[in-house]
Amino acid sequence: MQDAFDVKDYGAQCDGSTDDTGAINSAVAAAFAANKRLYACGRIRVDGNLNLRRVSLDFEAAEIEVGGSAIVMIGGHAGTSENKSQSLGRVFRAADGNALIPTLRMMGAKNQQISIRYCNYLQLWADATNPSDSSIAYCAFHLGHIEKIELNTAPVISQSAIQWINENHFSLQRCSYLIFDGSYPHNHNKIAGGSFEGTFTILFNVGTDNYLLGTRFEGGKGLVSLAAETQRNIVVNTWDSSTANFDKVGVNVVDNGFDNVVMDDFANFRHAEVIACTNTNDIVLDTMLYPSAGRRCDLLRIAHAQSARVLVESELIDIVEGDIFRLSSFGPTGALNDETARYRPRIEFYDSNQRLITPSLNFISTTGGVFSVVVNDGLQAGTNVSSAVAIVARAAVDAGAVFVRVYWYSNSPSTDSISNATDLRIIRYTKNSNPYRGVAGRRPLGKKQLVLTAPPSQGFAPLGLVAVKNDGTESYTCVLSVRTRLTIAAALNTTSLVVETVSGVQPGDIVGVNLNSRSTLWGVVISVVGTTVEISTALSGPASLGAGVVFNRWIIRSLAAAQPDSVATDVAGLREDLNAILVKLRAAGLMVG
Structure with a gap:
C-alpha cells in the first residue's frame, strides 16, 4: 500500500562503499511490476551497469558513485509516450573509473520529465538495434551542473536505420562540453540558459535547427564549432562580466556549415549603427581637407607621426539616456582590440542649439574608467586604449545634452609605435523600443566632394x-x-x-x-x-x-575665379550651417526624417 519503494528494502546499503548494483536493479524490477515510484537517499556505489529505465525515480537525495566502466541508464521506452518522470541528485564517475565512458546514459525517452542536479558526463543515446532505444524526443530536461552533455548514436547498422534525438527542451544551469554527434542530424532541440565558464567546447558535428539560447560564455576561452553537415543552428550568448564584451560572442567560432548563427543576444534588443569609421582602404592624401580622417599617409596602418589629431569623428548624433557608443580598433593581426592598436577616444556633449557643454565624469558610465579626464570641454581617455564604451547617463540629459560628437584621436610620436590599427570604428547602439529619432547630419546630403x-x-x-x-x-x-x-x-x-x-x-x-x-x-x-x-x-x-x-x-x-560670397565659402562651415538649419526645421515640426 506504500506510495514508493525504497531501495534499502531490497538490500541496498547506501553507505558509499558497498556495491549496490544488484540490490537496486532488483528494486527497479519490483517498482516497475507494481507501478510504484522508487526512492533512494544516501551515498550509493555501483560497480556494474545500473538500469533505472521505465520507472518513476525519486533519487534527488542520493549520490551515485559509478566505478570502473559501469554505466547508469535512465529513460524509458521509445515506443510509448507514457514514460515516467525521473529525478536524480548527484551522479559522478569514481576516481578509479573510466572517465571516457558516459556516467549517465539516457535511452528511449519520449515525452519524459528528467531532472539531474549534477553529472560529470551525460549521454543521450539512440540505438536502432532495439526499437525501444531508437529515439529520444519531446522530453523536458531540468539540468543543473552537467560537465559534459553528448547527443550521439550507435554506429549505423543499415542504410535505412534512423537513430534520432529531436524536439527536446533543456533547462541548463552550467556546462563545459556540449556535443551533437552521430549518424543523424538531430534537430529542433532547444537548450535554454547554461553558463559555459573558463575553457569550454560546443561542437555541432551534426545537427539542424537546434537552439542554444540565453547562455553565457564567461571567460572568453571557449570554442563553438559547426561542421559542414550542420544547418540553421542558432547559438546566442549573453554578455560577459564587463561592458567591454556586451555586444560580441567573445570566443573562437568556427562555422563550416550553412546558415548557422552564433551571436550575442544584445543584438536582439539594440539597433547597431556605424556612425563613423576609417580603415586602410580609405583614400589617404596629405593635402586632404574634407572628408578627413586625419592626414595620415601610411597605407598599412592608421597612424600619425606628428602631434595628436583627429583620425575619425562622427556627425552630431542625438542622444537619450542609455544610448551606448562603442569605439573599437582592429590591429594588424585582424583581431578586435589588438594590443598594438592604441589610440585615444573622446566624446563631446552639445545642447539643443549645438553649443558645447562642459561635461562631468558622471555624464557617462564606461568600461574600466576609460573616459577618465575632461579636456577642452570633452571627456577622453587619459592614456592610449584599444577600445572604449560610453553609456549616456541621466546626468548628461539633466544637464541639457541633446547631441554628442564622438572621436578617435591619434597618439603623440612617443606612442606611434603602437598606433598600428587597420580599422577604427565608432558604433552607436539604441534600444529597439525607441522610435526613430531624427539625427543631425547622420544621413549624407548627396555625394560628398573631396x-x-x-x-x-x-x-x-x-x-x-x-x-x-x-x-x-x-x-x-x-x-x-x-x-x-x-x-x-x-x-x-x-x-x-x-x-x-x-x-x-x-x-x-x-x-x-x-x-x-x-x-x-x-x-x-x-x-x-x-x-x-x-x-x-x-x-x-x-x-x-x-x-x-x-x-x-x-x-x-x-577653375573660374572664386566669387567672394559663393565659391570661396568654406566647405566645412557651410556643412555645419546646413545641419543647424535642418535641426531647427525638425524641431519646429516643419520637416520629418
Missing part, C-alpha cells in the same frame, strides 16, 4: 578621382593609379625598387613603399628602366620581397 588644400604630394587614390581646392580655384584628377609589389627585397637607404609592373609609370609620379615597420615611405619617381624604379627618397627602413608599392599621378586644372 576637398584638398593643394595638389597631393603623398598618398594613394583610385583612377579617375576628382577633387577640388578649398578656395575653388583648381581641380585635381587622378590619371594614374598603380598597385604593384617588390620582386626583390629593398634594403635600408636604397633608392632603387624592382617591382612586378611599371605600366604607365613616369618620372615625377608619386611613389609609396610599404616598409616592414608598417610605415609608408613616400617619394617621387626619378627614372624607370625596365622594372627598376629610381625614387627621390632613400628608404628609411627595409621592405621585404612582396611589399606593396603604389604610384599616383594628378593633373591640375584651373
Whole structure:
C-alpha cells in the first residue's frame, strides 16, 4: 500500500562503499511490476551497469558513485509516450573509473520529465538495434551542473536505420562540453540558459535547427564549432562580466556549415549603427581637407607621426539616456582590440542649439574608467586604449545634452609605435523600443566632394578621382593609379625598387613603399628602366620581397575665379550651417526624417 519503494528494502546499503548494483536493479524490477515510484537517499556505489529505465525515480537525495566502466541508464521506452518522470541528485564517475565512458546514459525517452542536479558526463543515446532505444524526443530536461552533455548514436547498422534525438527542451544551469554527434542530424532541440565558464567546447558535428539560447560564455576561452553537415543552428550568448564584451560572442567560432548563427543576444534588443569609421582602404592624401580622417599617409596602418589629431569623428548624433557608443580598433593581426592598436577616444556633449557643454565624469558610465579626464570641454581617455564604451547617463540629459560628437584621436610620436590599427570604428547602439529619432547630419546630403588644400604630394587614390581646392580655384584628377609589389627585397637607404609592373609609370609620379615597420615611405619617381624604379627618397627602413608599392599621378586644372560670397565659402562651415538649419526645421515640426 506504500506510495514508493525504497531501495534499502531490497538490500541496498547506501553507505558509499558497498556495491549496490544488484540490490537496486532488483528494486527497479519490483517498482516497475507494481507501478510504484522508487526512492533512494544516501551515498550509493555501483560497480556494474545500473538500469533505472521505465520507472518513476525519486533519487534527488542520493549520490551515485559509478566505478570502473559501469554505466547508469535512465529513460524509458521509445515506443510509448507514457514514460515516467525521473529525478536524480548527484551522479559522478569514481576516481578509479573510466572517465571516457558516459556516467549517465539516457535511452528511449519520449515525452519524459528528467531532472539531474549534477553529472560529470551525460549521454543521450539512440540505438536502432532495439526499437525501444531508437529515439529520444519531446522530453523536458531540468539540468543543473552537467560537465559534459553528448547527443550521439550507435554506429549505423543499415542504410535505412534512423537513430534520432529531436524536439527536446533543456533547462541548463552550467556546462563545459556540449556535443551533437552521430549518424543523424538531430534537430529542433532547444537548450535554454547554461553558463559555459573558463575553457569550454560546443561542437555541432551534426545537427539542424537546434537552439542554444540565453547562455553565457564567461571567460572568453571557449570554442563553438559547426561542421559542414550542420544547418540553421542558432547559438546566442549573453554578455560577459564587463561592458567591454556586451555586444560580441567573445570566443573562437568556427562555422563550416550553412546558415548557422552564433551571436550575442544584445543584438536582439539594440539597433547597431556605424556612425563613423576609417580603415586602410580609405583614400589617404596629405593635402586632404574634407572628408578627413586625419592626414595620415601610411597605407598599412592608421597612424600619425606628428602631434595628436583627429583620425575619425562622427556627425552630431542625438542622444537619450542609455544610448551606448562603442569605439573599437582592429590591429594588424585582424583581431578586435589588438594590443598594438592604441589610440585615444573622446566624446563631446552639445545642447539643443549645438553649443558645447562642459561635461562631468558622471555624464557617462564606461568600461574600466576609460573616459577618465575632461579636456577642452570633452571627456577622453587619459592614456592610449584599444577600445572604449560610453553609456549616456541621466546626468548628461539633466544637464541639457541633446547631441554628442564622438572621436578617435591619434597618439603623440612617443606612442606611434603602437598606433598600428587597420580599422577604427565608432558604433552607436539604441534600444529597439525607441522610435526613430531624427539625427543631425547622420544621413549624407548627396555625394560628398573631396576637398584638398593643394595638389597631393603623398598618398594613394583610385583612377579617375576628382577633387577640388578649398578656395575653388583648381581641380585635381587622378590619371594614374598603380598597385604593384617588390620582386626583390629593398634594403635600408636604397633608392632603387624592382617591382612586378611599371605600366604607365613616369618620372615625377608619386611613389609609396610599404616598409616592414608598417610605415609608408613616400617619394617621387626619378627614372624607370625596365622594372627598376629610381625614387627621390632613400628608404628609411627595409621592405621585404612582396611589399606593396603604389604610384599616383594628378593633373591640375584651373577653375573660374572664386566669387567672394559663393565659391570661396568654406566647405566645412557651410556643412555645419546646413545641419543647424535642418535641426531647427525638425524641431519646429516643419520637416520629418
